Amino acid sequence: MSPAAVLVTAGGPLLTCVGAVRAAAPDGVRRSGLPGLDPGCLAVEQASGGRPEPLGDVFALGAVLAYASTGHTVPEQSELPPGLRRLIGSCLSSDPSARPRSAQELLRELVSPAAGRDLGGEAYPPAGTALDHAAVPLPGRVVAALAAQSAALLAAELPSAQQPFASPQKVH
CATH class of the missing domain: 1.10.510.10 (Transferase(Phosphotransferase) domain 1)
Incomplete structure (x- = not known):
């Protein structure tokens, strides 16, 4: 864990x-x-x-x-x-x-x-x-990590009919 x-x-x-x-x-x-x-x-x-x-x-x-x-x-x-x-x-x-x-x-x-x-x-x-x-206050470092992961997920390309699988994106 x-x-x-x-x-x-x-x-x-x-x-x-x-x-x-x-x-x-x-x-x-x-x-x-x-x-x-x-x-x-x-x-x-x-x-x-x-x-x-x-x-x-x-x-x-x-x-x-x-x-x-x-x-x-x-x-x-x-x-x-x-x-x-x-x-x-x-x-x-x-x-x-x-x-x-x-x-x-x-x-x-x-x-x-x-x-x-x-x-x-x-x-x-x-x-x-x-x-x-x-409300649970999280340390800034944790909030920054969550924001970075969310941004990477939102920026990831979704598969389309023309391109069924997008290139893998590394999430930090």
Whole structure:
């Protein structure tokens, strides 16, 4: 999972690709540097050739959440919104045992009333979701990437009766 695997729709974000790490290389083979794998979303144990495990998926989900809130998959702790620092930081831990135990546990923490509070107890506005239709401010870097992808899609040539297949266009 990486930011590139998230499809932003009118109904909210959808994950489109899970399991790329497993498909990219057999167990025991280093996965870092392989095409299609975002190094910032790859857990240390998987990058070094370890078997893909659910806690690696939690790491990747943490990297996607970090990207959505900062524009970076490997942000500095200070870049993260205060109410999400502890949660995203735990997902991105190099120690798998320090990560939330499952995506379900992570989801429970995200939707709990305490999710919008930092360790000092000061309240922050809760993160909006597709379920409550609240406005979600995205970092400029994320907005720029979405705009570039939208522009490339709009500029793509559609097949016509005379030319059934257009030349492939690379989307950045």
